[in-house]
Amino acid sequence: MSAKVAEFNNWQAVHDEVLRRLHSRQWKPGELIPNEVELAQEFGCARPTVNRALRALADAGLLDRRRKAGTRVAMHPVRKATLEIPIIRLEIEGKGQKYAYKLLHTSQQSPTEILCKQFPLTNTQPILYLNALHYADQKPYMYEVRWVNLAALPQITDVDFTKISANEWLVMNAPFTKGDISFSAAPASVNEAKELDIPVGNAVFIVDRTTWYEGDVITSVRQVFFPDYAMNTVI
Amino acid sequence: MSAKVAEFNNWQAVHDEVLRRLHSRQWKPGELIPNEVELAQEFGCARPTVNRALRALADAGLLDRRRKAGTRVAMHPVRKATLEIPIIRLEIEGKGQKYAYKLLHTSQQSPTEILCKQFPLTNTQPILYLNALHYADQKPYMYEVRWVNLAALPQITDVDFTKISANEWLVMNAPFTKGDISFSAAPASVNEAKELDIPVGNAVFIVDRTTWYEGDVITSVRQVFFPDYAMNTVI
DNA sequence: ATATTTATTATGTATGTACATAATATTTCA
DNA sequence: TGAAATATTATGTACATACATAATAAATAT
Structure with missing residues (x-):
């Protein structure tokens, strides 16, 4: 098992690597990123594992995803803050x-x-x-x-x-x-x-x-x- | 296939039913809820499907989950709002x-x-x-x-x-x-x-x-x- | 009786396969 | 040429099985 395969064999590791690429502008706002199959091959893991990582980033507002259309870097990333109705x-x-x-x-x-x-x-x-x-x-x-x-x-x-x-x-x-x-x-x-x-x-x-x-x-x-x-x- | 099995055969349906039970106080704040295996049997779906539904509710602040300890209703549900740094x-x-x-x-x-x-x-x-x-x-x-x-x-x-x-x-x-x-x-x-x-x-x-x-x-x-x-x- | 060790339990997650479906691209028809 | 139909593509999700692991309970040793 190569180091690379071991390195990204869980959704958090995939998540963090994609985030690093977003932050370093390797993938720029609006840009289409590789699809899940391609990323799964690159990271040496299963497509649902990539799906889980990318969904979390989409939930966080950093990626935009649509079926067939693919995954794009969000133009204006929004972030969620925790707001509670305090007692x-x-x-x-x-x-x-x-x-x-x-x-x-x-x-x-x-x-x-x-x-x-x-x-x-x-x-x-x-x-x-x-x-x-x-x-x-x-x-x-x-x-x-x-x-x-x-x-x-x-x-x-x-x-x-x-x-x-x-x-x-x-x-x-x-x-x-x-x-x-x-x-x-x-x-x-x-x-x-x-x-x-x-x-x-x-x-x-x-x-x-x-x-x-x-x-x-x-x-x-x-x-x-x-x-x-x-x-x-x-x- | 019974109506019940069909009814909860996806994570969103499980999510919504659990939410209904939280809102109706069937499960009260602080209370331990049935574990994933039990809920999977009740809803007629796989345990990872229940896991997905309950994780979403935990991410939303409505449930507290720990391995072995189980899943409890949150004492003070917090909610997340979207806050963006606007341009x-x-x-x-x-x-x-x-x-x-x-x-x-x-x-x-x-x-x-x-x-x-x-x-x-x-x-x-x-x-x-x-x-x-x-x-x-x-x-x-x-x-x-x-x-x-x-x-x-x-x-x-x-x-x-x-x-x-x-x-x-x-x-x-x-x-x-x-x-x-x-x-x-x-x-x-x-x-x-x-x-x-x-x-x-x-x-x-x-x-x-x-x-x-x-x-x-x-x-x-x-x-x-x-x-x-x-x-x-x-x- | 208490501390330590071991066992158990419940959640967390990966996988390959399969199916679902929204969205886009291509083909066909008028 | 444009509209409609069909095909294709990429994401969304379910599953059974399996393994991982944090946390708690029980057993054992002192």
Whole structure:
């Protein structure tokens, strides 16, 4: 068995060698690379082994693959970052800080005309509104304004949200199939400033997130963070 | 062939059924699920087919798997979002706006003591500083302050950054193995406000990003966006 | 009773063969 | 010449069998 055959006799080794060729520009963006049969012969392994390596690179956004059309180097490689919907209590405690939570407001009301236009809601079905504050070491950390679609989660009316945040309950109990997220900056409104105990107009980091289960909207939340917050991730 | 056997005779069908059981809480967070042999018997397919389905769910963050230990439902499912380092020109043109770019400043200097402490740089090797403005429809869109490690990318000194942005050149020419990203909000500083033509102290969205190739730092950039910017993604 | 060694278990992966199928190329027909 | 039909190609996936190996359980030795 030659050194070369031994060298690439597993999908990770094939994966790494292809990646090296991508990074060194041996294969350039947009370029068609050798097909699986050719690569299997070159690497001395089976075609499904090459398939497994190339699929992983395609999943990572570095290759584009289509049946018959072949495998091309991606023009603009995209990368996936891990983004989780954090349980805010664990995020705060993970920073070594003491967590506290206050439910500010809750009510059931018909959704507004605007919401009915934006989401698959009907104004005959009430939705649950919840506003809350999360504290870290007795300082405001994040203020959230949320509504929940009761048609999608009728059992949520049984939950005591003075004891657990909607954020935590939903992460633990409400699976979702899709989440739309938007990150932005804004000056704190009069109300946001009051709740976070900061001057009106201070720059705040905002996360708007809507989660869906199949075609049903589950919940939509606007989270306004205290001014020193930064969200970190890795790609 | 029974309906059941036909029903789950491919990895996607197995994947979807397992996902249904996770979402319906038939299998609860932390719980051990049946092993691959058992599931293969139940679904009437081969063990590698079940393996493929469960691996995909583990990659998605919904299951935790270890040899011998088995497969458990993840306690806190994380989800991956696609985050790309955008070519700003394409992002602006994608919004139907006209792109323009101005290189404000470039120089080669030794890195500061602070940078040498934070990154694997030496103060005998100069780094390339580049500040630039990106415009959309003749309005400032994003102001960026960047440095590039010349030890990692010596060929960059040949590039004319009055004609192409560092952002675009680096995405096209500098592969990376890791990127650290931070999103935050801040009041625009005097300099940032001047370059973006906004009042000092206005809330701006900030992206800080450092990319690495193996152990070498490649570039670090702070991007300050015009106040109406929002970054959207899907999980 | 505890530490060490050995056995077992469950996941990880490779293979060759085979079939499926999306996409492209070529051929045929009008 | 262009449309439709057919052929071809390259990726997608299933399988049975086999082997690899990390992790846990059980057995053995002290």
